Amino acid sequence: MTRSYIPLNALRAFEAAARHLSFTHAAIELNVTHSAISQQVKALEAHLNCQLFARVSRGLMLTTEGENLLPVLNDSFDRIADTLDRFAASQRREKLKIGVVGTFATGFLLSRLDSFRRRFSHIDLHLSTHNNRVDPAAEGLDYTIRFGSGAWHGTEAIFLCDAPLSPLCSPLLAGELQYPADVLKFTLLRSYRRDEWNAWLQAAGERAPSPTHPVMVFDSSITMLEAAQAGAGIAIAPPGMFTHLLNTERIVQPFSTQISLGGYWLTRLQSRQETVAMRDFAAWIATQTREAQGD
Known part of the structure; x- marks a missing residue:
């Protein structure tokens, strides 16, 4: 032919x-x-x-x-340039483009990147953050770390860790919370997922907030926790991703009740051919999350 x-x-x-x-x-x-x-x-x-x-x-x-x-050509030209660069440098170097939901990046990944760099010094890691809404094909991403159920069309997903949610707030507001229903005295801070507070209050044995209850919606848990520190209201977020704030008591977790509405997943488009660098990163991040859960 x-x-x-x-x-x-x-x-x-x-x-x-x-x-x-x-x-x-x-x-x-x-x-x-x-x-x-x-x-x-x-x-x-x-x-x-x-x-x-x-x-x-x-x-x-x-x-x-x-x-x-366009994204197909961008990816192809990038890979051609990377290969030529490796030939020119006479050494094996690989580029890896990862898109990471911001909460997981700051709460887990960034503090461990030095470990990755020392182990895989030949891999040039390119990181970008997103708010869980991302287009891997258009951005030419090798892997995307997202929060959710693991079901994304045309995507293979590897489970990394659970991310249970619980109220988080400033110490000042926490002093006024005796029972779970007391959170309804304040503005409720949440992500674009509408069911978070309803699910948590139900798990705590309390009624759902009224449709007119004051709510602030954020596209980033990081921004939401900044607002919570400033006393803007009570946030609902994964405490495991904000241990740096909990340890310094800038934020407190007033109640032990937690709910699970999803977890963090390492995702790859099925059309994206897996490289050695991608397999190395997948094995490394899986080990890191497994060890963290063991701790």
């Missing part, structure tokens, strides 16, 4: 134009003319039999096909 090959220049022209959403800026970056970029993109569109850009009044906009192609 005869295979049809796409010229690398056409792919590079599209990738640069898609990043800049401008043929002019792409031409400057690649040191060619505006016309050359336009012709390369048209040739690629003809080869793929689809339109990659829509021309709008403000310039360019990616079509659905263009949005699907």
